[in-house]
Amino acid sequence: MRKNGAVTLRPVLPWFKDGRAALRQLALAVLLLGVYAWSAAGTHLSISELLRGVPGLADIVARMVPPNFAILPKLAGPTIETVQISIWGTTLAVLFTIPLGLAAARNLSPHPLVYGLARFVLNATRSISEIIFALIFVAAVGLGPFPGVLALAFHSVGMLGKFLAEAIENIDAGPVEALVATGASKWQVIRYAVVPQILPEFVTLCLYRWELNFRSATILGIVGAGGIGFELVTSMRLFQYQDMTTILIVILALVSVVDYVSSAIRAKII
């Protein structure tokens, strides 16, 4: 900018096309503000209440330190179980996802009905949270880590399948056309033209889902579906806040380890 010349600014495109557009945007802004105000009232959003809670919070934090590392040996079993739940929950999800994702990809689906059904299953499993699935499976197969595995698998399929189907829909159609032109069968076309194109994206996705599933596995214990979450909720109910701190530290450490392992695998594959 020059030292003493005034700089004139003007918009690249006019901010408002005309008076009616300006009015419409104003109305939209008012509507948005209204929604926020309404939701704030519904959720008792209040700064004063937050401030009033500060002493209580400080009290809990004070009781959380120092962490009680004496319980570490007792945590080893549930911790390992949490990792195992995440491994099988994710693997089962990947196995269920492959046929569903193929059926839910518009360019591969054998029939519009199959496509619609696959999309519905994916949407349904995605919209039910893993905790709700865990409650259902605990009721069905009893307490323990196995209902946790099933809960993760069923919930993960929704997201994995949706992204797999989208990855398939976004592939370059050229190689597919070329292979169809050679007379190759549908499965051969999938193997040679579709799989190589989606593999890096799908592997990345599965590893990311594994990270999410590990985090979910740490709370499944709250509803009795195995893992370290059971220890967490027990220590809270017994007001043993120092034990709780140790458990949180273990979870934090493990989440970091899982993230590290997953990104190391990703870097190797792609």
Added chain:
Amino acid sequence: MIAIRGLRKEFGNGTKALRGVDLTVECGQFLVLLGPSGAGKSTLLRCINGLVQPTAGEITVDGAAVHQLRHLTDIRRQVGMIFQQFNLVKRLTVIENVLCGRLAHSNIFCSCLKLFPAADIDFALHCLDRVGLAEKAYQRADQLSGGQQQRVGIARALAQKPRLILADEPVASLDPRSAERVMGILRDINRQDGMTVIVSLHNIELAGRYAERVIGLRDGALVLDKRSSVLSSWEVELVYGDYADAADDEGAFPQVTYAHA
């Protein structure tokens, strides 16, 4: 021999790509399809191997009707196709891409495990040798230059041991030297193997040097059929006159899906 009778194609958006084409191509011919963008060249080629279903008309390849489903896979096996954008599977190696030309002759289960008969692998290497790329066999396809990728495309077509090769604008994305090499390889295949080759081009000069027979297509209709490569200026005008009108249709290129794979 390819016999095309009354071929019409209208796409869902109302574009009339072909408006009644009659054409007979004898075995062993090197035929060039000439015409501006949107004239229907790609659609005509894709009707021959059933990638596009014609609205009306009939095509037979060596007596077998393309529109009869039981013949379709057989015809596709015997017809190699080469594309403007090469259409290689970029993340596979060159040899795997060439072996894609053998898939229709392979057991589905074994080929999905990437197991091929030793003879097929040897033949794929031989095909690569013919296009001068034997030493690139185990590189990933996307590491090759455009001209090399197109030669891999030709090797893939050769691996099918086809009777006919369709080439859809094979040199439109290449620099002049690579283009010359690709056209030279196609001519060698035509001469040495007696293979029928149909190439669509929009370069009149190239067509003049390689074609045995030139077919001019304009607005979906056949406007020129000449058994010589030398075109007079009025013949060029016949195909390309008012080029701007035809170029408007460029966006109407068919989206090919493999619903009838």
